[in-house]
Amino acid sequence: MAALKNEVKSFIVQALACFDTPSQVVESVKNEFGEVLTRQQVESHDPTKACSKGLAVKWQTLFHDTRKRFREQTAEIPIANRAYRLRAMNRFVEKAETMKNIGLAMQILEQAAKEVGDAYVNRRVEPDKSLDDEIKRLNIQKLQRELEDPNKGLPEPKQVIIGVEDASDPEAE
Structure with missing residues (x-):
């Protein structure tokens, strides 16, 4: 395995900092520089991995600075x-x-x-607690009024007499 040029190392570190996978970086390096690398070689330039313990401080700094800029610029996308x-x-x-x-x-x-925030969910929506309490209070008041005067609000009963002949009816005689 030949030593990589600083330009290639910089490219690898920056690509990894932008969350490219080692496989993607291998392909990018091949297309950009014509060099064939293994995924393990690329991964050794990622300071968040255990295999890159010996990575130089300048590459670690470049990685962390690039990742910070990448995250900040994401809002602009x-x-x-x-x-x-x-x-x-x-x-x-x-x-x-x-x-x-x-x-x-x-x-x-x-x-x-x-x-917009999990608005599409198949679940029963419970009514507002204060609204539920108000409905209960109004129902209790209605029941109390009915207990005080059970006939209040009912229509007057009609008196209907069935089967009685009217004596003043001339045809009845």
């Missing part, structure tokens, strides 16, 4: 922002609806609901 993803999903749903692809539209809507 549009797809890393929820609003951007939701806008894109909205466009996709509209496109799926115009294509009359309801299944795809429903899948996108489900994904959007998950994106």
Whole structure:
């Protein structure tokens, strides 16, 4: 195994700091520099791994600085922002609806609901505790009023007499 040039080492360390896998880095080094490496060689340049105990301080510093910058710059990547993803999903749903692809539209809507915070969940939603308490209080008050005057609010009973002939009816005679 030949010694790697500083330029290649720098490339490897920075790629690993950006969360590329050793296999991806091997392929990138082959395409970029024409050098064939093993995954183990690449992994030995990752200071978060046990196999890279002897990695020089300058490469460790480069790794940690690159990783810090990478994480900070992630916020600038549009797809890393929820609003951007939701806008894109909205466009996709509209496109799926115009294509009359309801299944795809429903899948996108489900994904959007998950994106906004687990809104798409198949579970019973319990009412607000204070609202539940208020309903109970009102029901108790209604029952108390009914106990005080059970006939209050009921219509007056009608008196109906069936089967009695009217004596003043001339046809009855």
